[in-house]
Amino acid sequence: MRKFLFRSEFLKPLVAGLLIAASVPPWGFWPCSFIGIAILDISIANKSAKKRLTLGFLVGLAWLLPSTFWMIDLTPPGWIAAGLIHSSFLAIGMTLVPPRKGRQLALVGIMTLVELARWRFPFGGVPLASIPIGQASGPVAPLSKVAGPLLIVAVVTSAGCFISTIIRTPKKAVKVLAAAVILTVGLGTLTAFAPNGREIESINIAVVQGGGPQRTRATPTGAAIVFANQVSATNNVETPVDLVVWPENVVNPDPDLPEADKNPSRLYSDDARLTLESLSKSLDTVISAGWFHKDPDDTTSNLNYVEVLEPEGQVAGRFDKVKTVPFGEFVPLRGLVERFAKNSLPARDVRPGTEPAVIESSLGKLGVVISWEVFFEERAREAAENQAGIIINPTNGASYWLTQVQSQQVASSQLRAIETGRWLLQSAPTGFSAIIDPSGKVLQRTGITEQAVLQADVGIRTGNTWYTKIGIWPMLVISFTLFGLGRRPHFFGR
Numbered sequence: 058m059r060k061f062l063f064r065s066e067f068l069k070p071l072v073a074g075l076l077i078a079a080s081v082p083p084w085g086f087w088p089c090s091f092i093g094i095a096i097l098d099i100s101i102a103n104k105s106a107k108k109r110l111t112l113g114f115l116v117g118l119a120w121l122l123p124s125t126f127w128m129i130d131l132t133p134p135g136w137i138a139a140g141l142i143h144s145s146f147l148a149i150g151m152t153l154v155p156p157r158k159g160r161q162l163a164l165v166g167i168m169t170l171v172e173l174a175r176w177r178f179p180f181g182g183v184p185l186a187s188i189p190i191g192q193a194s195g196p197v198a199p200l201s202k203v204a205g206p207l208l209i210v211a212v213v214t215s216a217g218c219f220i221s222t223i224i225r226t227p228k229k230a231v232k233v234l235a236a237a238v239i240l241t242v243g244l245g246t247l248t249a250f251a252p253n254g255r256e257i258e259s260i261n262i263a264v265v266q267g268g269g270p271q272r273t274r275a276t277p278t279g280a281a282i283v284f285a286n287q288v289s290a291t292n293n294v295e296t297p298v299d300l301v302v303w304p305e306n307v308v309n310p311d312p313d314l315p316e317a318d319k320n321p322s323r324l325y326s327d328d329a330r331l332t333l334e335s336l337s338k339s340l341d342t343v344i345s346a347g348w349f350h351k352d353p354d355d356t357t358s359n360l361n362y363v364e365v366l367e368p369e370g371q372v373a374g375r376f377d378k379v380k381t382v383p384f385g386e387f388v389p390l391r392g393l394v395e396r397f398a399k400n401s402l403p404a405r406d407v408r409p410g411t412e413p414a415v416i417e418s419s420l421g422k423l424g425v426v427i428s429w430e431v432f433f434e435e436r437a438r439e440a441a442e443n444q445a446g447i448i449i450n451p452t453n454g455a456s457y458w459l460t461q462v463q464s465q466q467v468a469s470s471q472l473r474a475i476e477t478g479r480w481l482l483q484s485a486p487t488g489f490s491a492i493i494d495p496s497g498k499v500l501q502r503t504g505i506t507e508q509a510v511l512q513a514d515v516g517i518r519t520g521n522t523w524y525t526k527i528g529i530w531p532m533l534v535i536s537f538t539l540f541g542l543g544r545r546p547h548f549f550g551r
Contacts, residue, residue: 066100070112073097074119080191081124082464087195090188093120094217097151098164099225106152113151117144124186124465130272130458134397135384139183143175155544161218163543168214169207169536173529176433180383184432185465188213193468198497199248201476202522206434207532211539212244253495254478254520257446260299260420261514264482264501265290266490267307268508273455273487275349280309281324283455283486284332287346290508291336298342298512300420302484305428305451306349306361308333326350334370341368343418347427347451348375351405358408361386363425363451365416373418377410378427380436386429414440421517424448424479431466431483434529437473441525446517448473450483460505463489471497478522480515 076093079086097116101109121140128136150171154163168188176184189206192198192213200208219237223230267286273279287307294301310326319325337344344366352358362377381387387406388394394402414436415422424440424447431437431450440448450470454463467489474481475497483491488505492513501511 067112067115069096069100070115071119073100074116074121075123077116077120077188077191078124078186080188081186082190082193082468083460085191085194085464085468087192090191090213091216091220094168094214095220095224098161098218098221101151101154101156101164102160102221102225103156105156109151109154109156110148114144114148116151117147120144120147121186124461127457127459127461131456132384142179143183146171146175153540153544159543159545161222161543163540164218165211165214166536166538166540166543169210169532170540172210173207173533173536180389181380182433183383185462189472190465190468193471193497197244198472198475200244201472202253202478202524203244203247203251204527204532205438205476205524205529206472207529207536211532211536212240215240251523252478252520253522254518256516256518258421258517259514260447260517261297261512262300262302262447262482262492263291263294263298264302264484264490264492264511265294266304266484266488266503266507266509266511267486268506269455269487270506271455271487272458275306275309275456277311277320277324278322280311281322283307283309284324284329286508287486288332288336290510291340293510294340294342295512296340296342298340300423300447301336301340301342301344302449302482303344303346303451304484304486304490305347305363305453307453307486308346308348310348310350312351312353333366337366337368338370343367343373343420345416345423345425345449345451347453352408355408357405359386359403359405361407361427362410363416363427363449365418365423367419374416376412376414376416376425376427378407378430379410379412379414380430380433381407381409382429413443415443415445421446424477426450426473428452428466431469431473434473434476437477437479437481438525438528441477441479441521444519445479446519447515448477448479448481450481452483452485454485454489455487460489463505467491467493467499467502471499476522476524478520478525479518482515 073093073096076089080090150167176182189209222233267290308329310324313327352360364375365373422445424445426436470481470483474493478495481493491502492500503509
């Protein structure tokens with residue numbers, strides 16, 4: 058009997074983690090997070106610090122390993138390492154939560170801080186499979202325009218604690234439900250009155266997806282095929298159109314050569330530029346396209362950027378990707394890591410950009426968050442702060458297995474649209490591409506591998522939400538305050 062109890066004690070945190078994972082796309086069962094947090098709270102109640110450490114670690118593993126499973130196709134050691142590191146964040150957090158009085162208040166604070174920590178550390182952060190991503194299509198998503206994704210973490214954790222209290226002490230059900238109603242009404246009122254910006258102009262846009270198979274890797278001949286697919290799809294754009302959005306790094310050229318030395322099966326930058334200029338002129342439109350190639354000024358680095366062409370074919374500007382992918386676009390501790398996995402690592406790091414996340418164009422300022430950057434809430438906020446009227450997210454999920462990261466990226470784009478009060482246009486070479494309105498609703502989305510054009514009238518917008526004005530600092534203060542109060546027994550009369 059004691060063995061059974063021991064096993065069931067450690068079964069609960071595994072169930073809790075799996076439920077949180079189930080809320081994350083592609084599954085997207087958002088209520089599961091509430092139940093998962095409730096089981097987490099029940100699991101750590103009245104437990105020793107050592108046991109809370111273990112239970113928190115198990116929750117983290119069950120949450121993060123399934124919801125980031127796509128990484129195993131790229132870097133199995135990286136998948137394990139990311140799961141272990143971020144599970145340890147949760148383990149430490151649960152150790153710091155008091156086991157009895159004040160536990161739930163501290164839990165709300167610490168869960169918010171743990172999520173923020175893994176969005177930032179190590180190596181710039183890995184904000185995948187997060188609690189807010191799991192709520193992107195749920196009823197609490199609009200709260201992100203009030204105080205960003207950290208408020209969503211706090212609310213989901215609070216809801217889980219309400220459920221936990223009702224399960225553990227049914228006599229308190231009426232009081233707990235009353236508190237839940239008050240909190241819901243208060244947050245609903247905040248959301249209703251929170252500003253969302255306003256539309257100043259309507260334009261017609263086309264998001265272009267060239268199509269092709271998943272799990273492809275970059276090759277010299279493959280680059281020409283990808284580019285040709287994009288051109289072919291763009292020929293299906295209906296005119297008049299004001300803006301055409303291409304994906305990340307679909308212009309992946311070889312260095313230019315004299316015409317006589319060119320291989321017809323490869324793509325060269327001068328030919329690519331001439332083709333893009335011709336398309337912008339023939340469609341009489343602004344075109345944004347993602348480029349990727351070796352840095353001509355530093356052959357030890359790569360460049361990943363978006364370039365915008367005007368209807369006359371001239372370059373309006375470019376934005377170099379600021380947030381690059383650890384072990385995908387740059388290798389932390391390269392000298393050490395290459396001893397163990399040199400052949401599976403990128404040969405050169407991408408040189409990160411330093412400019413604000415906007416490009417000036419004849420349509421006004423275009424906000425640009427390239428692929429990975431959409432998972433970081435501060436990148437889209439920076440675009441809105443710099444008066445971007447619309448946000449584009451050129452991305453490339455062609456090399457990924459399954460649809461986990463692609464569907465989580467759409468969810469992240471939904472949150473960024475809500476937070477900034479802007480339309481968000483996501484363009485991928487093989488999916489998912491999407492058009493998302495300022496309320497976070499996905500109006501159109503492509504399938505995987507298909508060649509497609511998504512076309513719609515969207516708004517150029519101005520103004521700020523509360524979140525774009527204040528950022529994460531209020532929620533950071535609130536989280537530390539809740540955690541601190543929960544750690545003070547005399548605050549609860551003990």
